[in-house]
Structure formats: structure tokens, C-alpha cells
Amino acid sequence: MIVIENVEKRFGETTVLKRINLTIEPGEVVTILGSSGSGKSTLIRCINGLEALSGGRITVDGNDVSTKAGLATARRRSATVFQLFNLYPHMTALENITLAPINVLKKPRAEAEARARELLKLVGLADLATAYPQRLSGGQRQRVGICRALAMDPRYLLLDEVTSALDPEMTGEVLDILAELARGGTTMLFVTHEVEFARRISSRIVFLEQGELIVDMPTERFFAEDGGFAVPRIRQFLTKMKKD
Amino acid sequence: MSKVDTSKARPQPSVVEEVDRLVVVPRRNYGIWIGTAFTLVLSYFILRAFAVNPAFGWETAAGYLFHPSIMSGLMTTLVLTVVIMFLAIIIGTIVAVMRVSPSPVLRSFAGAYVWFFRGVPALIQLIFWFNLALLVREFSLTLPFVGEIFSIRTNDFMTPFFSAVVALSLCEAGYMAEIIRAGIKSVPTGQSEAASALGMPYRNILKRIVLPQAMRFVVPPTGNEAINLLKLTSLVTFIAVDDLFYSAQSIYARTFETIPLLIVVAVWYLAVVSIMSVGQHFLERHFGRSETRSQSLTTRFLRNAFGTRAKGAAT
Ligand SMILES: Nc1ncnc2c1ncn2[C@@H]1O[C@H](COP(=O)(O)OP(=O)(O)OP(=O)(O)O)[C@@H](O)[C@H]1O
Ligand SMILES: [Mg+2]
Numbered sequence: 001m002i003v004i005e006n007v008e009k010r011f012g013e014t015t016v017l018k019r020i021n022l023t024i025e026p027g028e029v030v031t032i033l034g035s036s037g038s039g040k041s042t043l044i045r046c047i048n049g050l051e052a053l054s055g056g057r058i059t060v061d062g063n064d065v066s067t068k069a070g071l072a073t074a075r076r077r078s079a080t081v082f083q084l085f086n087l088y089p090h091m092t093a094l095e096n097i098t099l100a101p102i103n104v105l106k107k108p109r110a111e112a113e114a115r116a117r118e119l120l121k122l123v124g125l126a127d128l129a130t131a132y133p134q135r136l137s138g139g140q141r142q143r144v145g146i147c148r149a150l151a152m153d154p155r156y157l158l159l160d161e162v163t164s165a166l167d168p169e170m171t172g173e174v175l176d177i178l179a180e181l182a183r184g185g186t187t188m189l190f191v192t193h194e195v196e197f198a199r200r201i202s203s204r205i206v207f208l209e210q211g212e213l214i215v216d217m218p219t220e221r222f223f224a225e226d227g228g229f230a231v232p233r234i235r236q237f238l239t240k241m242k243k244d
Numbered sequence: 245m246s247k248v249d250t251s252k253a254r255p256q257p258s259v260v261e262e263v264d265r266l267v268v269v270p271r272r273n274y275g276i277w278i279g280t281a282f283t284l285v286l287s288y289f290i291l292r293a294f295a296v297n298p299a300f301g302w303e304t305a306a307g308y309l310f311h312p313s314i315m316s317g318l319m320t321t322l323v324l325t326v327v328i329m330f331l332a333i334i335i336g337t338i339v340a341v342m343r344v345s346p347s348p349v350l351r352s353f354a355g356a357y358v359w360f361f362r363g364v365p366a367l368i369q370l371i372f373w374f375n376l377a378l379l380v381r382e383f384s385l386t387l388p389f390v391g392e393i394f395s396i397r398t399n400d401f402m403t404p405f406f407s408a409v410v411a412l413s414l415c416e417a418g419y420m421a422e423i424i425r426a427g428i429k430s431v432p433t434g435q436s437e438a439a440s441a442l443g444m445p446y447r448n449i450l451k452r453i454v455l456p457q458a459m460r461f462v463v464p465p466t467g468n469e470a471i472n473l474l475k476l477t478s479l480v481t482f483i484a485v486d487d488l489f490y491s492a493q494s495i496y497a498r499t500f501e502t503i504p505l506l507i508v509v510a511v512w513y514l515a516v517v518s519i520m521s522v523g524q525h526f527l528e529r530h531f532g533r534s535e536t537r538s539q540s541l542t543t544r545f546l547r548n549a550f551g552t553r554a555k556g557a558a559t
Contacts, residue, residue, distance in 0.1 A: 048441040075443035086438035090456050099452060100442040152442055 001025055001061060002047065002078075002156055002189070008055035009042055009211075016042045018211045019056070026155065029188045031198035031219075034208030035237060040191040041083075043208070044160045047189070048080050060156065076104065078156040079149035083165055085141045087133040093120065093144045094129040097151045105152065112151070119147040123177050139170025146177060157181070157188045164193060195241045199223060207234055301504035308495065308508045317491025318512050324408060324477045324487060329470050331413035336420025341450060343425050354421065361418030366411070367479050373411040374483040376402050408480040416473055423465045427458030463531050467524035471517055478513075488512055 002024040009017035016039045024030050032040050045051040047058055049071045058065045060074035087096050097116040101107040107115075120126050123143040133141055142162055149157060159178070163171040175197050182188060182201040192198055198205060198219075205222040207215040215228055222228035229235050294300055308314055342354035361369070377398040384395035431454050439449045481490040492505040 050437050050441060072443060075441060080438070080441040082434065082438060084434060086432075086434040088435065088438075088453055088457075100439070100444055103448050103452070104443040104445075148438075148442070 003059045004043075004047070004056070005058070006056035007043075007046060007053055007058060009039070009046060009051060010054040015054075016211050017046070020211075020213050022206060022213060022216065024156065024187065024189055026187050027185055028204060029182045029186075029190060029202045030204045030206060031202040032189065032191045032206050032208060033193075033195065033198065033237070037210075038208040039211045040208055041160050044080065044158050044189070044191060047074075048078060048158055049075060076152065077154060078158055079152045079154035080158045080160070081142070081145050081149050081162045083161040085133075085138075085145045085165075087141055087144055087148070089133050092130045092132055093125065093136070093147075096133070096144055097148045100148070101151050116147065116151055119150055120144075123147055124173075137170065138166045139173040142166060142170070142174050143177060146174070150181075155187060157186055159188060160191045161193065193241065195238060207231075207237070209233055299503055300507065301501060302507075304501050305504035305507040305511075308492075308501075308505060309511065311495070311508075313486075313491045313495065314488070314508060314512070317486055317488040318516075320405075320486055320491075321474070321477055321488040322516070324405075324412070324480065324485070325470070325474045327409055328412045328416055328477070329473055331409070332416035332420045332469075332473075333466070335413060335417035336424050337455075339417060339421035340424035340428060343421065344428050358418045358421050361415050362422070364415075366415045366476060367482060369415050370408065370411040370479055370483060374402065374404065374407040376407070404480070404483045404485040407483060408477070408485045412473070412477065412480075416469065416476075419469055420466070423469065424458065424462055427461040428454055430461045431457040460531055464524075464528050467520070467527060471520050471524070474516060474520065475513060 002022075004020055004022040007017055007020040008015065020043060022030075032043065034040050042051060046053055047060070047065065049065050053066055059070070060077050063070035063073040063077070065071045065074045087093075088099070091099065094113060094116050097119065098107075098109070098112040101112040101115070102109055117126065117129060120129055123146060125140060125143055125147075128136065128140065128144075133144070136144065142165075145162070162178075163174050166174065171194070175194065178188070178190075179197075179201050190198065190202065202219050205215075205217060205219050205228070206213055207222075207228070215222070215231060215234060217228055220227075222234075223238075229238070339354045339357050342350040343358070345351060345354075380398050382395055382397045385393040387393060435453050435457065436449050439453050440446070444452075477487060478489040480487050481493060484490065486494075489509055492509045496502045496505040
């Protein structure tokens, strides 16, 4: 369970996150929606410890991410997929995937490689195991990025706009995999602008507005006329998203 | 409408003349012609001076080119360059890593290191280390209750060669640290973030992610540093290390064939620098070539350098 309590984040004078409260139970797929600059990425980066909190507390299965030991455990339980993939360019797809399992989980190389090949097959990249990232298309890179995260056998998958650097066709490739994972019961915290997709796969939707979490609703309620749609700001956001 | 068109198509006669006068192509070439002629004349005089002035003593120089003590001097110069460069890369890497570390203490220490060793002239550092005995008479290790473990007089180990290695390594490391730091800075932060979000410890991120990628930016300037260092080692003559220059000096101190021996020294430096430049060219071309190949070489190099195992999927 990921528990976010009263989390605040400031960069100098500007407050980017204001008293955020959010709980993600195992098996849930929670989507974070919100306009650009509302603090979605920052929230994800607070959970995986890339940003230090200015206030409040985040625990992953009870491990406080603001302590050194807690963060180490929390990072083993969760894995992040990034918008710009952040693959290691000097390593093959396979090496990208096996690095952390060998290094952090101390898996034997053979075992890590077998698992990596399994994952690559799962995302349809079985023949590209020895390819370097430069040779892969954007969609293929992001699929490797997802494998790299899954190779850590995470309980929680954090995804920050993983398709927004991709063209529609590649977006499809990646979303299909995520839908598959969601069906398989992977717990996900998902930042996206793909509203329709979020509607299909998430169990809950939260809405961030200028650093405040203004709505937290089951997906159906969120899209209901008397639910999320009744909130003017969300109606406006959803209508605008539909148009784009 | 039509008026404007004609006026554009056929400009006034005066304009035509003006344009004609503007396009005086040959005039631009006069400078080049004069320059070329001047250079040729100058080259002629220089070459003639070299050829006819007996003081150059070309035959004498040729005779000394492979003289045994010149050869051993050359060897010393090469050994010094290689050893110093090797140590400078290691120390420089450590200092660079300290300079980008999260700890302000380490950062300031590394900053001070670079400031000092790049700021003080190499010759002064060299003479300083050579005279370390004036400052510290002996080094000894004394443990409580155990007593003295060892003690060594400074003059016994601060031989000229050793002082040269210490002084120039520390000095060169200051430059290498800056080069390596720039390399580290040029690796996008997303790289280390991706690894640290997966729980990789800082040390491993540096070793496996950041430094290998920094290599691409580090190699070309390091080649230049090595070439500069080769020439810089001639300073060790001042503390009587028998390098190439010192060997030549000790010959002409006896025979007074100063110019021929300086020619010998220059010829050898030029030869080694030329070979190094060719090597550097290939190294740079290799690193600048298709990403994948250069990077697999980087990885291999680093694995060798850091002794990590290379097995399995590496192509
Ligand atoms: N390192 C930083 N220093 C200063 N301000 C920052 C930093 N990182 C983010 N911000 C600010 O925090 C706010 C929230 O940024 P964040 O990236 O979390 O938004 P977002 O919701 O992910 O937006 P987008 O949809 O465009 O990705 C922005 O106003 C941004 O300028
Ligand atoms: Mg963002």
C-alpha cells in the first residue's frame, strides 16, 4: 500500500504540491489527471524519492521514503517508467533490463537474463534483445523501459506520461501492454493525458489542480454527469481533452 | 504595376555601372597573392638558413639521433609520460567524482584541489616536491602501545624521478579532474535518476551509468592533455631526472654542440607527438562513430579499467 499523507513540496518560493492525501491499495490502477504544471510529475518523483518532501509523509508498504533505509526498501517495491524512457544508451536492451536485478536484487546473471528475455517476448521484442537503444523506435524503447521496470518484480508501477513522447501508433503499442498489465492485477499509479485509456483501465481517478488534489473518485463516478463532471474545472478539462 | 516591373528588370544605367564597379573580383585575391609570395620567400630564407649555416650541424645531429644516452633519455620521457598520465587519470577521476558529490565538504575539497594544482606553475610544484625534505625530514608511522612501525627519511625516497612523478601527477590530475567533471556533467540527469529510482546505489550508478557515458566527452581532450604532458615532462630536467632533454644537455655541456643536440631533442619530441596525434585521431574517430560501436568499446574499456566482469550479452 502506498500512503501519501499531507504531502507538501516547495521549490524555493513556489509551492508545487499542497497537502496531498492519497492511498493506493494493492491491485488498484489509479490515474492522475491534471493540466500541465499541476504537479503530477512532482508527485511521482516524491514517491520514488527523486525529490525530497517539504512536508508530510509517504510510505510504501510502511517504509517511509524520507529515511534512507525506508527509501531503499520502497524503491525495491516500486518501479518507475519515464516519459523520455531514459534507457542507458551504452547498453543493449537486455543489459538495460538486467542491470538493476543483478545489481540491486543480486540475481544471478543467467536468471536475470532469462527473465529479461521472457519480458521482452511479452512486449513483442524478443528479437531485439541485443539491440542498442539508438536502433529502436520510440515505442520499442518505451517497451524496453517497461520491461526494465517489470524486471524488478515491483509491487507498484509508477508511470509518468509514458506515451506522451510517442506518435499515436506507438502509443497504441505501449498502451496495449499497460492494459494487459492492469488486467493481470499489477498495481499502477498512472499519470497520463490519454483520458479515454485511463477511463478503460483505471479503478480510480484523481485530479490535481495547481498542486491540490481536488477530486478522488472511482472511475465511473469521475465520468458521471453528477460526479466528476459536475465539478466545473474537471468538466472544462475533459471537454478540452476530447477536442484535442 | 508595369512601371514598377520594368524599373526592377532594367535598373538605371548608373546602378549597372555601380554594380560592375563593385564586382572587382581580382582585388580580393591580391592579399592572397602577396601572402603566398611572402610565405614562399620567407620559407626559402628559413630553409637556406637551416641548410647553409654550419652552426646547425646537421651531420652532428644525425650522429646523435640514436646515441645510447639519448635513447635512454627518450625512454625515461616516455615512461614518465605514461606513468604520470595513468596516475593523473585515476586521481583526476576521484577528484571529479568528489566535485559532483552531494557532500559539500567533498565538493569544496575537490574545488580547492583543482584551484591549487592548476593555479601554481608546474615547475614550482616540481621543485617543491623535490625539496620536500626541507619541510618534512622523515615519515614515520607510530602506533600507540605498539611503537614505531616504520620510519623513512624523506631524502631516501624523494628521488628526482619519484618527485617528478608525484609533482606532475598531482598537477596533471587537476586538469584531468576538470575534463572528467565536464564529461560527467554532460550525461543527462535522467540517466542517473532512472537507475536510482530502481534502487541502484550511488556508487554503482557512477560506475555503470555515468562514467561510461562521460567517456565519450573525456577521450578527445585527454588526448590533447597527453600530448601536452609529454612536452611538460621536459621540466624534470630542472631536478636532474635524466629525461630526453636532460640527456641532451649533459652531452652538450661537455661537447658544446648545443644546437645539434637541441635539434635531436626537437626531432624526437616531434616524432612522438606525431605518433600520438595519429593515435588520437583514430581514437576520436572511433568514439565519434556510430553510437553503438563506440559505446560498446567504452564499456569494454571501462570494464577493463574497473575490473568488472564482462560476460554474456555484450556484443
Ligand atoms: N526542479 C524544479 N525546480 C523548480 N520548479 C519546478 C521543478 N520541477 C518542477 N517545478 C515546477 O513545479 C510545477 C509542477 O511541475 P510538474 O512537472 O510536476 O507538472 P506536471 O503536472 O507533471 O506537468 P506536465 O503535464 O507538463 O508534465 C511546475 O510549475 C514546474 O515549473
Ligand atoms: Mg509531468
